[in-house]
Amino acid sequence: DTEVTQTPKHLVMGMTNKKSLKCEQHMGHRAMYWYKQKAKKPPELMFVYSYEKLSINESVPSRFSPECPNSSLLNLHLHALQPEDSALYLCASSQDQGGSLAKNIQYFGAGTRLSVL
Amino acid sequence: AQKITQTQPGMFVQEKEAVTLDCTYDTSDPSYGLFWYKQPSSGEMIFLIYQGSYDQQNATEGRYSLNFQKARKSANLVISASQLGDSAMYFCAMREGERQAGTALIFGKGTTLSVSS
16 A cells, blocks of 8 residues: 555645645654645645654745644645645655665655645 | 757557657766656546666666667657557656766656547
8 A cells, every 4th residue: 555645636725824734644654744836837845744743844824824633644734825835735655664765665645735815 | 958858749640550669868967767657637646657768778677668779869668559548648757877876766747649540
């Protein structure tokens, strides 16, 4: 099973709203990722959690706040977003438990399509 | 400088024909992994195939094969016997190094493949 589950699939929010995106995996993976993807562009890395600790933050604005409550769950809290934040938000996970890390395939969820009005 | 280059914005192929999607990469790390992902219009990023820098043989997964030419730094994806369901955006990606957990993927700009009947 290589499933990464993201909820919700679609989200429409106003600029003053607070919402959260959720990502879950039960593959025992120890690294989890948030990517942002605009239409017809490659995904852009936002955050990486490794062993439940934030290891990479790609200078993401503070209106995006990640959280990793446990090794299976990753949240992205959204507050005071701008219309330009509308995008597909992808979560991924990889094993990263020894051996050649290059072999640790990242498995992606289906994404959350976010529209900020 | 771009680390992953996909020079074909769009490719067109007829059903049952083979198609090659080009990817070149640039890295000074001797240990790296190369990945191909498929992204249909639904948005999910689907892992297709992996090639490690030390792998002696080209990777194959069903109708997908990776033509790995290390000296040329190329990792082209070959899809045999194209199907209508292969119509999607295809991304080549690279992950460098073995040392750090949670290392992010570096994506190319993608190639849109259209398969016609």
